[in-house]
Amino acid sequence: MKVYKTDQIRNIALIGNAGSGKTTLAEAMLFEGGVVTRRGEVTxxxxxxxxxxxxxxxxxxVLSTLLYTECNGAKINILDTPGMDDLCxxxxxxxxxxxxxxxxxxTINGIESGTVAAGRQAEKFGIPMMFVxxxxxxxxxxxxxxxxxxxxxxxxxxxxxxxxxxxxPGFNTIxxxxxxxxxxxxxxxxxxxxLDIPDSEKDKASELQNELVEMAAENEESLMELYFDKGTLTEDEMRQGMKMGMLQRDLFPVFCTCAKKDIGVGRLMEFIVNIxxxxxxxxxxxxxxxxxxxxDESAEPSLFVFKTAVEPHVGEITYFKVMSGKIQEGMDLINSKSGNKERLSQVFVSAGKNREKVEALVAGDLGCTVKLKETKFNQTLTTKEAGTKYEPIKFPASKHIIAIKAANESDDEKVGEILNKIKYEDPTYVIQYSxxxxxxxxxxxxxxxxxVxxxxxxxVYKIDVNYIQPRIPYRETITKPAQADYRHKKQSGGAGQFGEVHMIIEPYTEGAAPKTMFKFxxxxxxxxxxxxxxxxxxWGGKLIFVNSIVGGSIDARFLPAILKGIMEKMEEGPLTGSYARDIVVYIYDGKMHPVDSNEISFKLAGRNAFSKAFxxxxxxILEPIYNLEVWVPSDRMGDxxxxxxxxxxxxxxMGSEKGMEKISAKxxxxxxxxxxxxxxxxxxGRGVFSISFDDYEKVPAEVQDELLKAYEAEQEEE
Incomplete structure (x- = not known):
């Protein structure tokens, strides 16, 4: 395959709702370009x-797939993407x-939830868009x-x-x-x-052409002047205006196809190459x-890895975009993250699982390689002198959490290894051990x-795993001041243990100064x-530790031990074992022994005094609250x-956005x-949503009662 120059390359992503025909369209484009000799079918x-x-x-x-086709001396790289919003x-x-x-x-279903979601992603990244x-x-x-x-x-x-x-059913003319x-x-x-446009369609076609001319002229001042002078634009002038409009996302052209029958696909490709x-x-x-x-082809070489995949009998495949210069077989580049050298032993263009070796790929092209030692998705390879590192791709926040456990405990380690491998293939999986x-x-x-x-x-891995509802990361706090003291005393021959701590605790309020008087x-x-x-x-929140000791009743060297004891108890709150937060602790009195007092004594005294006061x-109990945004069709709003x-x-x-009703909630x-x-x-299947963590809030009384009973039952079982 010949090496294409940057201005001969077009990179497109096929996006849209599942079932809209992206994969069939890609198949027709490959057939039109002679990359395949027979069109396959999804079914x-x-x-x-x-x-x-x-x-x-x-x-x-389920996955994005890199393909390519050729048209009129240009190469069109195609990324066929999943249509399900879950696979974004x-x-x-x-x-x-x-x-x-x-x-x-x-065009049977019109604008669907996946159409809106895909359009929203294109808008977010400022990508020019056209409709098929x-x-x-x-x-x-x-x-x-x-x-x-x-x-x-x-x-x-x-x-x-x-x-x-x-x-x-009779569609064959555009x-x-x-x-x-x-x-x-x-x-x-x-x-x-x-053919020439028949008389029956001339008026409609002329009206639509005038609209297109106006839209094209609006994108450049010189074209607008030409339009005012002549009342129209030539085809080349329209192309120039349309390109400007698409670059600025001020123009979204509409094309017609029946991809399954290869109707309209060749003309679509011609437009892609020209405009x-x-x-x-x-x-x-x-x-x-x-x-x-x-x-630019003459710049120092660099590439950005946008996808890592694993194929049976091949191993790991690294997909990249050439960001500058020329990438050639046998080239050594530096991984900008690790500083280590990587050799590109082979360079390929990709049409699904079919890969063709090429001499080189220049700036702007998409390709892949195999057998890199350590370079993964979102990483940069470049020369040592350039040291360039490209901004990583940012993915949407997750919307669903599940706990996973191997059915057989002996497989636990394997499950962790597999998850770490899969997250490189699909970075929208976030793996976390809590x-x-x-x-x-x-x-x-x-x-x-x-x-999936x-x-x-x-x-693939033949390991039986179970999905379990994840526990909720509750927090514990207090709502009013309380006082407690605790004496830890232990005598069993030899040196003993003695420590006594008097403390007051109160809820923490942002910006409030410590108090100087309490009344109980x-x-x-x-x-x-x-x-x-x-x-x-x-785990969020604060602990304010106030030293109020006067008269030396507790030596200052024991205060860190008291704080350590309190922190240990905050890691396992007295109510449900959840983390405690947002508390002010005043240590105002206590006692110590000249021989038996030590750090362990005051740690235990501080821990138990805190538990009593709490x-x-x-x-x-506090529960995590999330911000939720839901986009739904108006006829499902009430439900x-x-x-x-x-x-x-x-x-x-509540409001409207892009033809959908939007609900914001906590x-x-x-x-x-x-x-x-x-x-x-x-x-x-038409509703979509996004979710993000907001804050912790107190649970209703009835929910707290349920949680306390559940925790007590769990403790009894253990």
Missing amino acids: AKNTVSDHSFIEQEYGNS GGVVSSLNVTDLSLLTVN FNQLDHENTNFDAALDQCKATFGNKVTVVQYPVEAG IDVLKMKMYKYGPNGGKPEV VPTPKERPARPIVEGKELKM KELKQLLVHGQGEYHLN LKWYFDN GDKEQKISVRDVQENLLP KNAGPK VMSDLQGRRAMIMG VPQKEMFRYSTSLSSITG
Whole structure:
């Protein structure tokens, strides 16, 4: 295969709802470019893109797949991405290395939740976007309705370049208002007959062309002047304006296809080659350190790894984008993270599992290599002199958590190793062992995402694992001041142990100064504040330790031991064993023995005094609260609201966004288990949500009673 120059390369990501035909479109593009001689079908499990066992079993894309095709002397790199929002990792990584998002729309269903979610990702990364209205041959297709929904969702930037003469089972003709020609296809698609637009369509085509000319002219002042002078633009001038509009995300062209029959695909590819931005026309990827390198073949070589995969009989495959210079077989580069040398023993272009060796890849191109020693996803390879490190890809926060445990305890270590391997293939899995909860947790994008993980354990690694509902990381605190003292005394021959501690505890309030007077019943206790130590707790919140000792009743050398005892008890709160937080402790009196007092004595005295005071200080359990944003169709708004109220949610706001209703709420983590499944069921798969941690709040009294009883029962069992 020839080495393409940067300006001959186009990088596109196929995004959209599951079932919109992305993989079928990719297959047709490869066929049109001569990369394959026969078009595969998803139902026949023989497409180039969905080649893994799990994708063939599930019947849809699970991973992003790198493909390429050729058209009119240019190379089009294609990343076919999953359509399920749970599998958004492949979409995010693909959008980070491409220059156009090709958003496929199923014209039977119109704009779906996955269409909106994919469009939102493209917007987030500022990627130019165009729409492909697909499946126009179906009896239930409705181009006009889908177009109206598209404009309602994505605005008037959506601009028709093509429309079908007759959508439905007889679909074979497209009007192209950029070319002002009619394309008529045979029963097997392929190369069309290019005809003049018939009189019956001329008025509609002219009206749409005027709209397109206006949209193109708006993007550059010189074009606007030409438009005012001549009342129109030439095709080349329109291309120039459309490219500017796409780069600025002010223009979203609409094209028509039936990918399954290869109708409209060749013209779509021609448009991509002629108008879609080249890699050097898009903003450079930010660097976090080292030399800034231009996307130019003559610059020092560098590449950015956007995906790591493992294939049977091949091993680890590293997919990369050439960010600068030229990458050649046998080249030695430096890993910017470790500083170690990596040799690129072979360089390939990729069409699914089929890889073809190439002499070189230049700036802007996408390719892969094998057998790197340590370079993984999100890492940079470059020269030692450049030392460049590109900004890593940032993924959405997880939405679903599950605890995972091997059915056979002897497999526990293997499970951990496998999870660490899988997280490099799909970085949206976040693996965490919680010392607090004593559980191995997997954070994912939803229940479907975690079911995919289970499939790998069952079918690839042959290890039986169980999913368990994760425990909730509750916190404990107090609501009022309390006083306690404790004497630790132990005498058993030889040196004894003696330590007595008097303390007061109170709730911590941000910005409040330590008090100098407390009253318990009829008794007042005056406090002399000698020293204040603020301790930020690893699990959140604070412990303020106030030294109020006067007269030397406790030697200063024993205060760290008292603090250590208190901290030990805060790690295992008196109510449910959860971490305690946001407490002020005053040590104001005590006693010591000239011989028997030591650090262990005061640690135990401090620990037990704190435990006694805590139980009398109006102890309360705190639960983690999350910010939730839900996007739902208007006809399911009431059902979703009812479900949220049943989850103890506090509704913070409502509004409309991109044709969907948006609900903002605060919800306890305990109530969010399996929410993705519930939302999908309520909305028929059309609802999407995002979630992020907010803060801890006190649980209602009835919930606290339940938790205390459950903890007591657990302690009795142990």
